[in-house]
Amino acid sequence: MKAAVYREHSEDPRQVVKIEDIDAPKPKSSEVLIEVEAASYNYNDLWGIWGKPIKIPMPHISGSDAAGTVVEIGENVTANIKIGDRVVAHPNLTCRVCYECTSGREYDCLNRKVWGFQTGPLWGGFGQYTHLPAVNVVKLRDNVSFNDAAAISMVGMTAWHMLVTRANIRLGQTVLIMGGGSGMGIAGIQIAKLFNCLVIATAGNKDKMDKCLQLGADFAVNHRESDWYKKVREITHKQGVDVIFEHIGKSTFPQELSLLKMGGTLVSTGATTGYDSTIDLRYLFFKGINLLGATQGTKAGLEEVIRWVSEGKIRPIIDTILPFSNMVEGHVKMAESQLFGKILTTPQKL
Ligand SMILES: [Zn+2]
Missing domain, CATH: 3.40.50.720 (NAD(P)-binding Rossmann-like Domain)
Known part of the structure:
Protein backbone atom coordinates (compact mmCIF):
# COMPACT_ATOMS: atom_id res chain seq x y z
CA MET A 1 0.00 0.00 0.00
CA LYS A 2 1.00 3.62 -0.31
CA ALA A 3 1.48 5.67 2.86
CA ALA A 4 2.92 9.07 3.80
CA VAL A 5 5.99 8.13 5.84
CA TYR A 6 8.74 10.12 7.50
CA ARG A 7 11.89 8.57 8.90
CA GLU A 8 13.52 11.68 10.36
CA HIS A 9 12.33 15.03 11.73
CA SER A 10 12.51 18.38 9.98
CA GLU A 11 11.09 21.89 10.27
CA ASP A 12 10.13 21.54 6.58
CA PRO A 13 7.64 18.71 5.91
CA ARG A 14 8.63 18.67 2.21
CA GLN A 15 12.10 17.46 3.20
CA VAL A 16 11.01 14.35 5.05
CA VAL A 17 7.42 13.25 4.28
CA LYS A 18 7.45 10.83 1.31
CA ILE A 19 4.82 8.61 -0.25
CA GLU A 20 6.27 5.11 0.18
CA ASP A 21 5.19 1.60 -0.77
CA ILE A 22 4.98 -0.41 2.43
CA ASP A 23 3.25 -3.61 3.53
CA ALA A 24 -0.41 -3.18 4.46
CA PRO A 25 -0.93 -3.73 8.20
CA LYS A 26 -2.51 -6.88 9.60
CA PRO A 27 -5.21 -6.18 12.19
CA LYS A 28 -4.61 -7.60 15.66
CA SER A 29 -7.29 -9.92 17.04
CA SER A 30 -9.19 -7.01 18.64
CA GLU A 31 -8.81 -4.68 15.66
CA VAL A 32 -10.35 -3.90 12.29
CA LEU A 33 -8.56 -3.06 9.05
CA ILE A 34 -9.82 0.05 7.29
CA GLU A 35 -9.42 1.13 3.67
CA VAL A 36 -8.90 4.86 4.20
CA GLU A 37 -10.90 7.09 1.84
CA ALA A 38 -10.35 10.46 3.53
CA ALA A 39 -7.99 11.79 6.19
CA SER A 40 -7.64 15.30 7.56
CA TYR A 41 -4.76 17.30 8.98
CA ASN A 42 -4.23 18.55 12.53
CA TYR A 43 -1.50 20.56 14.20
CA ASN A 44 -0.31 17.45 16.01
CA ASP A 45 0.80 16.13 12.59
CA LEU A 46 3.23 19.05 12.40
CA TRP A 47 4.45 18.47 15.94
CA GLY A 48 5.23 14.90 14.92
CA ILE A 49 7.18 15.98 11.84
CA TRP A 50 9.08 18.60 13.83
CA GLY A 51 9.82 16.05 16.59
CA LYS A 52 8.70 18.44 19.30
CA PRO A 53 7.39 19.10 21.88
CA ILE A 54 7.32 15.34 22.52
CA LYS A 55 9.13 12.36 21.05
CA ILE A 56 7.10 10.01 18.86
CA PRO A 57 7.69 6.50 17.52
CA MET A 58 9.68 6.44 14.26
CA PRO A 59 9.38 5.80 11.34
CA HIS A 60 6.05 7.53 11.44
CA ILE A 61 2.72 7.78 9.65
CA SER A 62 0.71 10.78 10.87
CA GLY A 63 -3.03 11.33 10.60
CA SER A 64 -5.53 11.25 13.49
CA ASP A 65 -8.71 11.90 11.49
CA ALA A 66 -9.55 9.11 9.05
CA ALA A 67 -12.69 7.68 7.51
CA GLY A 68 -13.11 4.64 5.29
CA THR A 69 -14.48 1.12 4.90
CA VAL A 70 -13.87 -1.89 7.14
CA VAL A 71 -12.22 -4.60 5.01
CA GLU A 72 -11.05 -7.12 7.64
CA ILE A 73 -12.04 -7.94 11.22
CA GLY A 74 -9.85 -9.50 13.92
CA GLU A 75 -10.98 -12.86 15.31
CA ASN A 76 -11.75 -11.59 18.81
CA VAL A 77 -13.74 -8.52 17.82
CA THR A 78 -17.05 -8.57 19.66
CA ALA A 79 -18.26 -5.10 18.69
CA ASN A 80 -21.23 -4.87 16.34
CA ILE A 81 -19.19 -4.26 13.23
CA LYS A 82 -18.88 -6.07 9.91
CA ILE A 83 -16.89 -5.99 6.69
CA GLY A 84 -18.19 -3.20 4.45
CA ASP A 85 -19.21 -0.90 7.32
CA ARG A 86 -18.36 2.75 6.72
CA VAL A 87 -16.53 4.15 9.75
CA VAL A 88 -14.57 7.07 11.16
CA ALA A 89 -11.71 6.76 13.64
CA HIS A 90 -12.09 7.75 17.28
CA PRO A 91 -8.44 8.73 17.75
CA ASN A 92 -8.36 8.61 21.55
CA LEU A 93 -6.75 5.25 22.34
CA THR A 94 -7.23 4.33 26.00
CA CYS A 95 -6.84 1.22 28.14
CA ARG A 96 -10.60 0.83 28.87
CA VAL A 97 -9.82 -0.98 32.16
CA CYS A 98 -8.36 1.64 34.55
CA TYR A 99 -10.38 3.51 37.20
CA GLU A 100 -10.72 6.62 35.03
CA CYS A 101 -11.81 4.68 31.93
CA THR A 102 -14.38 2.64 33.83
CA SER A 103 -15.69 5.83 35.48
CA GLY A 104 -16.63 7.10 32.04
CA ARG A 105 -13.64 9.43 31.94
CA GLU A 106 -11.64 7.75 29.20
CA TYR A 107 -10.15 11.17 28.40
CA ASP A 108 -8.38 11.07 31.79
CA CYS A 109 -6.79 7.64 31.17
CA LEU A 110 -3.10 7.76 32.06
CA ASN A 111 -2.42 5.38 29.19
CA ARG A 112 -4.23 7.57 26.66
CA LYS A 113 -2.54 8.03 23.29
CA VAL A 114 -3.58 10.20 20.36
CA TRP A 115 -3.70 7.84 17.42
CA GLY A 116 -1.55 8.96 14.48
CA PHE A 117 0.50 11.22 16.74
CA GLN A 118 1.77 9.17 19.67
CA THR A 119 1.27 5.75 18.04
CA GLY A 120 3.64 3.79 15.86
CA PRO A 121 5.94 2.99 14.27
CA LEU A 122 3.95 3.40 11.03
CA TRP A 123 0.50 3.68 12.61
CA GLY A 124 -1.70 6.57 11.54
CA GLY A 125 -4.36 7.69 9.09
CA PHE A 126 -2.25 8.93 6.18
CA GLY A 127 -2.08 5.60 4.36
CA GLN A 128 -4.31 3.57 2.04
CA TYR A 129 -5.01 1.13 4.89
CA THR A 130 -4.84 1.40 8.63
CA HIS A 131 -5.88 -0.63 11.65
CA LEU A 132 -7.66 0.39 14.84
CA PRO A 133 -9.14 -1.33 17.89
CA ALA A 134 -12.75 -2.13 17.00
CA VAL A 135 -13.78 -0.03 20.00
CA ASN A 136 -12.16 3.01 18.36
CA VAL A 137 -14.32 3.24 15.26
CA VAL A 138 -17.71 4.93 14.90
CA LYS A 139 -20.09 3.77 12.19
CA LEU A 140 -21.31 6.30 9.63
CA ARG A 141 -24.82 6.53 8.27
CA ASP A 142 -24.99 6.43 4.46
CA ASN A 143 -25.69 10.17 4.23
CA VAL A 144 -22.44 11.12 6.01
CA SER A 145 -19.63 11.28 3.45
CA PHE A 146 -16.11 10.07 4.22
CA ASN A 147 -14.85 13.60 3.61
CA ASP A 148 -17.31 15.15 6.05
CA ALA A 149 -16.57 12.49 8.69
CA ALA A 150 -12.79 12.97 8.42
CA ALA A 151 -13.22 16.76 8.53
CA ILE A 152 -15.28 16.84 11.71
CA SER A 153 -14.07 13.95 13.84
CA MET A 154 -11.24 15.45 15.92
CA VAL A 155 -12.49 19.05 16.11
CA GLY A 156 -16.12 18.01 16.55
CA ALA A 294 -10.33 19.57 28.23
CA THR A 295 -8.47 17.51 25.70
CA GLN A 296 -9.82 15.28 22.95
CA GLY A 297 -13.07 13.57 23.94
CA THR A 298 -15.07 10.40 24.31
CA LYS A 299 -16.23 7.97 21.68
CA ALA A 300 -19.79 8.71 22.78
CA GLY A 301 -19.17 12.40 22.11
CA LEU A 302 -17.93 11.58 18.62
CA GLU A 303 -21.04 9.44 18.04
CA GLU A 304 -23.21 12.43 18.99
CA VAL A 305 -21.35 14.73 16.62
CA ILE A 306 -21.63 12.27 13.72
CA ARG A 307 -25.36 11.89 14.43
CA TRP A 308 -25.85 15.66 14.23
CA VAL A 309 -23.87 15.75 10.98
CA SER A 310 -26.24 13.10 9.63
CA GLU A 311 -29.20 15.23 10.76
CA GLY A 312 -27.74 18.22 8.92
CA LYS A 313 -27.40 20.25 12.14
CA ILE A 314 -23.58 20.24 12.24
CA ARG A 315 -21.89 21.09 8.95
CA PRO A 316 -18.24 20.06 8.54
CA ILE A 317 -16.29 22.79 6.74
CA ILE A 318 -13.59 21.77 4.27
CA ASP A 319 -10.97 24.26 3.08
CA THR A 320 -9.01 22.10 0.62
CA ILE A 321 -8.92 18.49 -0.62
CA LEU A 322 -5.51 17.32 -1.86
CA PRO A 323 -4.67 14.21 -3.92
CA PHE A 324 -2.59 11.79 -1.88
CA SER A 325 0.45 12.17 -4.16
CA ASN A 326 0.61 15.82 -3.08
CA MET A 327 -0.46 15.29 0.53
CA VAL A 328 2.66 16.95 1.95
CA GLU A 329 1.29 20.31 0.75
CA GLY A 330 -1.39 19.93 3.40
CA HIS A 331 1.25 20.03 6.12
CA VAL A 332 2.80 23.13 4.57
CA LYS A 333 -0.58 24.80 4.25
CA MET A 334 -1.37 24.02 7.90
CA ALA A 335 1.86 25.71 8.97
CA GLU A 336 1.62 28.76 6.72
CA SER A 337 -1.95 29.59 5.82
CA GLN A 338 -5.01 31.25 7.17
CA LEU A 339 -7.49 28.40 6.79
CA PHE A 340 -11.22 28.28 7.15
CA GLY A 341 -12.08 24.65 7.67
CA LYS A 342 -10.12 21.44 7.37
CA ILE A 343 -7.58 20.25 4.82
CA LEU A 344 -8.20 16.71 3.59
CA THR A 345 -6.35 14.15 1.55
CA THR A 346 -7.77 11.10 -0.21
CA PRO A 347 -5.40 8.10 0.09
CA GLN A 348 -7.22 6.03 -2.55
CA LYS A 349 -6.96 8.89 -5.08
CA LEU A 350 -3.35 9.57 -5.94
ZN1 LIG B 1 -7.66 3.77 31.11
Whole structure:
Protein backbone atom coordinates (compact mmCIF):
# COMPACT_ATOMS: atom_id res chain seq x y z
CA MET A 1 0.00 0.00 0.00
CA LYS A 2 1.00 3.62 -0.31
CA ALA A 3 1.48 5.67 2.86
CA ALA A 4 2.92 9.07 3.80
CA VAL A 5 5.99 8.13 5.84
CA TYR A 6 8.74 10.12 7.50
CA ARG A 7 11.89 8.57 8.90
CA GLU A 8 13.52 11.68 10.36
CA HIS A 9 12.33 15.03 11.73
CA SER A 10 12.51 18.38 9.98
CA GLU A 11 11.09 21.89 10.27
CA ASP A 12 10.13 21.54 6.58
CA PRO A 13 7.64 18.71 5.91
CA ARG A 14 8.63 18.67 2.21
CA GLN A 15 12.10 17.46 3.20
CA VAL A 16 11.01 14.35 5.05
CA VAL A 17 7.42 13.25 4.28
CA LYS A 18 7.45 10.83 1.31
CA ILE A 19 4.82 8.61 -0.25
CA GLU A 20 6.27 5.11 0.18
CA ASP A 21 5.19 1.60 -0.77
CA ILE A 22 4.98 -0.41 2.43
CA ASP A 23 3.25 -3.61 3.53
CA ALA A 24 -0.41 -3.18 4.46
CA PRO A 25 -0.93 -3.73 8.20
CA LYS A 26 -2.51 -6.88 9.60
CA PRO A 27 -5.21 -6.18 12.19
CA LYS A 28 -4.61 -7.60 15.66
CA SER A 29 -7.29 -9.92 17.04
CA SER A 30 -9.19 -7.01 18.64
CA GLU A 31 -8.81 -4.68 15.66
CA VAL A 32 -10.35 -3.90 12.29
CA LEU A 33 -8.56 -3.06 9.05
CA ILE A 34 -9.82 0.05 7.29
CA GLU A 35 -9.42 1.13 3.67
CA VAL A 36 -8.90 4.86 4.20
CA GLU A 37 -10.90 7.09 1.84
CA ALA A 38 -10.35 10.46 3.53
CA ALA A 39 -7.99 11.79 6.19
CA SER A 40 -7.64 15.30 7.56
CA TYR A 41 -4.76 17.30 8.98
CA ASN A 42 -4.23 18.55 12.53
CA TYR A 43 -1.50 20.56 14.20
CA ASN A 44 -0.31 17.45 16.01
CA ASP A 45 0.80 16.13 12.59
CA LEU A 46 3.23 19.05 12.40
CA TRP A 47 4.45 18.47 15.94
CA GLY A 48 5.23 14.90 14.92
CA ILE A 49 7.18 15.98 11.84
CA TRP A 50 9.08 18.60 13.83
CA GLY A 51 9.82 16.05 16.59
CA LYS A 52 8.70 18.44 19.30
CA PRO A 53 7.39 19.10 21.88
CA ILE A 54 7.32 15.34 22.52
CA LYS A 55 9.13 12.36 21.05
CA ILE A 56 7.10 10.01 18.86
CA PRO A 57 7.69 6.50 17.52
CA MET A 58 9.68 6.44 14.26
CA PRO A 59 9.38 5.80 11.34
CA HIS A 60 6.05 7.53 11.44
CA ILE A 61 2.72 7.78 9.65
CA SER A 62 0.71 10.78 10.87
CA GLY A 63 -3.03 11.33 10.60
CA SER A 64 -5.53 11.25 13.49
CA ASP A 65 -8.71 11.90 11.49
CA ALA A 66 -9.55 9.11 9.05
CA ALA A 67 -12.69 7.68 7.51
CA GLY A 68 -13.11 4.64 5.29
CA THR A 69 -14.48 1.12 4.90
CA VAL A 70 -13.87 -1.89 7.14
CA VAL A 71 -12.22 -4.60 5.01
CA GLU A 72 -11.05 -7.12 7.64
CA ILE A 73 -12.04 -7.94 11.22
CA GLY A 74 -9.85 -9.50 13.92
CA GLU A 75 -10.98 -12.86 15.31
CA ASN A 76 -11.75 -11.59 18.81
CA VAL A 77 -13.74 -8.52 17.82
CA THR A 78 -17.05 -8.57 19.66
CA ALA A 79 -18.26 -5.10 18.69
CA ASN A 80 -21.23 -4.87 16.34
CA ILE A 81 -19.19 -4.26 13.23
CA LYS A 82 -18.88 -6.07 9.91
CA ILE A 83 -16.89 -5.99 6.69
CA GLY A 84 -18.19 -3.20 4.45
CA ASP A 85 -19.21 -0.90 7.32
CA ARG A 86 -18.36 2.75 6.72
CA VAL A 87 -16.53 4.15 9.75
CA VAL A 88 -14.57 7.07 11.16
CA ALA A 89 -11.71 6.76 13.64
CA HIS A 90 -12.09 7.75 17.28
CA PRO A 91 -8.44 8.73 17.75
CA ASN A 92 -8.36 8.61 21.55
CA LEU A 93 -6.75 5.25 22.34
CA THR A 94 -7.23 4.33 26.00
CA CYS A 95 -6.84 1.22 28.14
CA ARG A 96 -10.60 0.83 28.87
CA VAL A 97 -9.82 -0.98 32.16
CA CYS A 98 -8.36 1.64 34.55
CA TYR A 99 -10.38 3.51 37.20
CA GLU A 100 -10.72 6.62 35.03
CA CYS A 101 -11.81 4.68 31.93
CA THR A 102 -14.38 2.64 33.83
CA SER A 103 -15.69 5.83 35.48
CA GLY A 104 -16.63 7.10 32.04
CA ARG A 105 -13.64 9.43 31.94
CA GLU A 106 -11.64 7.75 29.20
CA TYR A 107 -10.15 11.17 28.40
CA ASP A 108 -8.38 11.07 31.79
CA CYS A 109 -6.79 7.64 31.17
CA LEU A 110 -3.10 7.76 32.06
CA ASN A 111 -2.42 5.38 29.19
CA ARG A 112 -4.23 7.57 26.66
CA LYS A 113 -2.54 8.03 23.29
CA VAL A 114 -3.58 10.20 20.36
CA TRP A 115 -3.70 7.84 17.42
CA GLY A 116 -1.55 8.96 14.48
CA PHE A 117 0.50 11.22 16.74
CA GLN A 118 1.77 9.17 19.67
CA THR A 119 1.27 5.75 18.04
CA GLY A 120 3.64 3.79 15.86
CA PRO A 121 5.94 2.99 14.27
CA LEU A 122 3.95 3.40 11.03
CA TRP A 123 0.50 3.68 12.61
CA GLY A 124 -1.70 6.57 11.54
CA GLY A 125 -4.36 7.69 9.09
CA PHE A 126 -2.25 8.93 6.18
CA GLY A 127 -2.08 5.60 4.36
CA GLN A 128 -4.31 3.57 2.04
CA TYR A 129 -5.01 1.13 4.89
CA THR A 130 -4.84 1.40 8.63
CA HIS A 131 -5.88 -0.63 11.65
CA LEU A 132 -7.66 0.39 14.84
CA PRO A 133 -9.14 -1.33 17.89
CA ALA A 134 -12.75 -2.13 17.00
CA VAL A 135 -13.78 -0.03 20.00
CA ASN A 136 -12.16 3.01 18.36
CA VAL A 137 -14.32 3.24 15.26
CA VAL A 138 -17.71 4.93 14.90
CA LYS A 139 -20.09 3.77 12.19
CA LEU A 140 -21.31 6.30 9.63
CA ARG A 141 -24.82 6.53 8.27
CA ASP A 142 -24.99 6.43 4.46
CA ASN A 143 -25.69 10.17 4.23
CA VAL A 144 -22.44 11.12 6.01
CA SER A 145 -19.63 11.28 3.45
CA PHE A 146 -16.11 10.07 4.22
CA ASN A 147 -14.85 13.60 3.61
CA ASP A 148 -17.31 15.15 6.05
CA ALA A 149 -16.57 12.49 8.69
CA ALA A 150 -12.79 12.97 8.42
CA ALA A 151 -13.22 16.76 8.53
CA ILE A 152 -15.28 16.84 11.71
CA SER A 153 -14.07 13.95 13.84
CA MET A 154 -11.24 15.45 15.92
CA VAL A 155 -12.49 19.05 16.11
CA GLY A 156 -16.12 18.01 16.55
CA MET A 157 -15.32 15.50 19.28
CA THR A 158 -13.09 17.98 21.11
CA ALA A 159 -15.59 20.86 20.88
CA TRP A 160 -18.40 18.55 22.05
CA HIS A 161 -16.29 17.43 24.99
CA MET A 162 -15.53 21.03 25.95
CA LEU A 163 -19.05 22.38 25.76
CA VAL A 164 -21.27 19.40 26.58
CA THR A 165 -19.23 17.06 28.77
CA ARG A 166 -17.08 19.58 30.62
CA ALA A 167 -18.90 22.96 30.59
CA ASN A 168 -22.37 21.35 30.84
CA ILE A 169 -23.83 23.82 28.35
CA ARG A 170 -27.56 24.48 28.81
CA LEU A 171 -30.36 25.76 26.59
CA GLY A 172 -30.27 29.45 25.88
CA GLN A 173 -27.04 30.34 27.63
CA THR A 174 -24.73 33.06 26.35
CA VAL A 175 -21.59 31.44 24.95
CA LEU A 176 -18.38 33.12 23.85
CA ILE A 177 -16.50 31.10 21.22
CA MET A 178 -12.92 32.36 21.05
CA GLY A 179 -11.25 31.78 17.67
CA GLY A 180 -14.55 31.01 15.96
CA GLY A 181 -12.88 30.81 12.55
CA SER A 182 -10.59 27.92 13.54
CA GLY A 183 -11.48 24.27 13.05
CA MET A 184 -12.31 24.03 16.74
CA GLY A 185 -14.31 27.25 16.69
CA ILE A 186 -16.33 26.22 13.63
CA ALA A 187 -17.47 23.14 15.55
CA GLY A 188 -17.97 25.10 18.78
CA ILE A 189 -20.28 27.67 17.18
CA GLN A 190 -22.49 24.99 15.68
CA ILE A 191 -22.68 22.92 18.87
CA ALA A 192 -23.62 26.00 20.93
CA LYS A 193 -26.37 26.80 18.40
CA LEU A 194 -27.72 23.23 18.78
CA PHE A 195 -28.47 24.31 22.36
CA ASN A 196 -30.15 27.50 21.14
CA CYS A 197 -27.48 29.56 22.85
CA LEU A 198 -26.71 33.18 22.09
CA VAL A 199 -23.32 32.79 20.43
CA ILE A 200 -20.68 35.51 20.33
CA ALA A 201 -17.73 34.39 18.19
CA THR A 202 -14.35 36.06 17.96
CA ALA A 203 -12.00 35.95 14.97
CA GLY A 204 -8.82 37.67 13.86
CA ASN A 205 -10.12 39.36 10.71
CA LYS A 206 -13.29 40.57 8.99
CA ASP A 207 -13.48 37.67 6.54
CA LYS A 208 -13.46 35.09 9.33
CA MET A 209 -15.91 37.16 11.38
CA ASP A 210 -18.36 37.08 8.43
CA LYS A 211 -17.92 33.35 8.10
CA CYS A 212 -18.66 32.87 11.81
CA LEU A 213 -21.94 34.74 11.29
CA GLN A 214 -22.76 32.54 8.29
CA LEU A 215 -22.22 29.48 10.49
CA GLY A 216 -24.85 30.76 12.90
CA ALA A 217 -23.02 32.96 15.38
CA ASP A 218 -25.27 35.82 16.53
CA PHE A 219 -22.40 38.30 16.88
CA ALA A 220 -18.78 38.43 15.78
CA VAL A 221 -15.97 40.44 17.38
CA ASN A 222 -12.35 40.92 16.27
CA HIS A 223 -10.15 39.65 19.13
CA ARG A 224 -7.09 41.38 17.63
CA GLU A 225 -8.57 44.78 18.56
CA SER A 226 -7.48 45.92 22.02
CA ASP A 227 -11.01 46.70 23.19
CA TRP A 228 -12.52 43.44 21.92
CA TYR A 229 -13.69 42.38 25.38
CA LYS A 230 -15.53 45.69 25.88
CA LYS A 231 -17.50 44.96 22.70
CA VAL A 232 -18.42 41.53 24.06
CA ARG A 233 -19.56 43.11 27.32
CA GLU A 234 -21.71 45.62 25.41
CA ILE A 235 -23.33 42.84 23.39
CA THR A 236 -24.33 41.14 26.65
CA HIS A 237 -25.73 44.43 28.06
CA LYS A 238 -22.95 44.23 30.67
CA GLN A 239 -24.30 40.90 31.95
CA GLY A 240 -21.32 38.83 30.80
CA VAL A 241 -21.34 35.32 29.42
CA ASP A 242 -22.17 31.91 30.88
CA VAL A 243 -19.57 29.86 29.04
CA ILE A 244 -16.27 30.68 27.33
CA PHE A 245 -14.81 28.26 24.78
CA GLU A 246 -11.09 29.02 24.95
CA HIS A 247 -8.01 27.87 23.05
CA ILE A 248 -6.19 31.13 22.25
CA GLY A 249 -4.22 31.47 25.49
CA LYS A 250 -2.13 34.29 26.84
CA SER A 251 -3.11 37.12 24.47
CA THR A 252 -6.80 37.10 25.46
CA PHE A 253 -7.11 34.95 28.59
CA PRO A 254 -6.96 37.69 31.29
CA GLN A 255 -9.69 39.71 29.55
CA GLU A 256 -11.83 36.62 29.04
CA LEU A 257 -12.01 36.06 32.80
CA SER A 258 -13.52 39.53 33.24
CA LEU A 259 -16.40 38.54 30.94
CA LEU A 260 -17.73 35.58 32.91
CA LYS A 261 -20.99 35.93 34.84
CA MET A 262 -21.10 34.95 38.50
CA GLY A 263 -20.58 31.18 38.52
CA GLY A 264 -19.69 31.18 34.82
CA THR A 265 -17.43 28.59 33.21
CA LEU A 266 -14.34 28.86 31.06
CA VAL A 267 -13.21 25.68 29.33
CA SER A 268 -9.78 25.61 27.70
CA THR A 269 -8.24 23.18 25.27
CA GLY A 270 -5.14 25.01 24.12
CA ALA A 271 -2.99 28.12 24.20
CA THR A 272 -1.92 29.08 20.69
CA THR A 273 -0.51 32.47 21.75
CA GLY A 274 1.27 31.19 24.88
CA TYR A 275 0.49 29.25 28.03
CA ASP A 276 2.11 31.41 30.73
CA SER A 277 -0.91 33.62 31.32
CA THR A 278 -1.96 35.30 34.55
CA ILE A 279 -5.19 34.90 36.52
CA ASP A 280 -6.75 37.67 38.58
CA LEU A 281 -7.74 35.43 41.49
CA ARG A 282 -10.50 37.83 42.54
CA TYR A 283 -12.52 36.61 39.56
CA LEU A 284 -12.03 33.06 40.77
CA PHE A 285 -13.22 33.48 44.35
CA PHE A 286 -15.53 36.52 44.29
CA LYS A 287 -17.39 35.40 41.19
CA GLY A 288 -17.14 31.68 41.88
CA ILE A 289 -16.14 30.92 38.34
CA ASN A 290 -15.20 27.50 37.03
CA LEU A 291 -11.94 27.08 35.14
CA LEU A 292 -11.94 23.77 33.29
CA GLY A 293 -9.51 21.99 31.02
CA ALA A 294 -10.33 19.57 28.23
CA THR A 295 -8.47 17.51 25.70
CA GLN A 296 -9.82 15.28 22.95
CA GLY A 297 -13.07 13.57 23.94
CA THR A 298 -15.07 10.40 24.31
CA LYS A 299 -16.23 7.97 21.68
CA ALA A 300 -19.79 8.71 22.78
CA GLY A 301 -19.17 12.40 22.11
CA LEU A 302 -17.93 11.58 18.62
CA GLU A 303 -21.04 9.44 18.04
CA GLU A 304 -23.21 12.43 18.99
CA VAL A 305 -21.35 14.73 16.62
CA ILE A 306 -21.63 12.27 13.72
CA ARG A 307 -25.36 11.89 14.43
CA TRP A 308 -25.85 15.66 14.23
CA VAL A 309 -23.87 15.75 10.98
CA SER A 310 -26.24 13.10 9.63
CA GLU A 311 -29.20 15.23 10.76
CA GLY A 312 -27.74 18.22 8.92
CA LYS A 313 -27.40 20.25 12.14
CA ILE A 314 -23.58 20.24 12.24
CA ARG A 315 -21.89 21.09 8.95
CA PRO A 316 -18.24 20.06 8.54
CA ILE A 317 -16.29 22.79 6.74
CA ILE A 318 -13.59 21.77 4.27
CA ASP A 319 -10.97 24.26 3.08
CA THR A 320 -9.01 22.10 0.62
CA ILE A 321 -8.92 18.49 -0.62
CA LEU A 322 -5.51 17.32 -1.86
CA PRO A 323 -4.67 14.21 -3.92
CA PHE A 324 -2.59 11.79 -1.88
CA SER A 325 0.45 12.17 -4.16
CA ASN A 326 0.61 15.82 -3.08
CA MET A 327 -0.46 15.29 0.53
CA VAL A 328 2.66 16.95 1.95
CA GLU A 329 1.29 20.31 0.75
CA GLY A 330 -1.39 19.93 3.40
CA HIS A 331 1.25 20.03 6.12
CA VAL A 332 2.80 23.13 4.57
CA LYS A 333 -0.58 24.80 4.25
CA MET A 334 -1.37 24.02 7.90
CA ALA A 335 1.86 25.71 8.97
CA GLU A 336 1.62 28.76 6.72
CA SER A 337 -1.95 29.59 5.82
CA GLN A 338 -5.01 31.25 7.17
CA LEU A 339 -7.49 28.40 6.79
CA PHE A 340 -11.22 28.28 7.15
CA GLY A 341 -12.08 24.65 7.67
CA LYS A 342 -10.12 21.44 7.37
CA ILE A 343 -7.58 20.25 4.82
CA LEU A 344 -8.20 16.71 3.59
CA THR A 345 -6.35 14.15 1.55
CA THR A 346 -7.77 11.10 -0.21
CA PRO A 347 -5.40 8.10 0.09
CA GLN A 348 -7.22 6.03 -2.55
CA LYS A 349 -6.96 8.89 -5.08
CA LEU A 350 -3.35 9.57 -5.94
ZN1 LIG B 1 -7.66 3.77 31.11
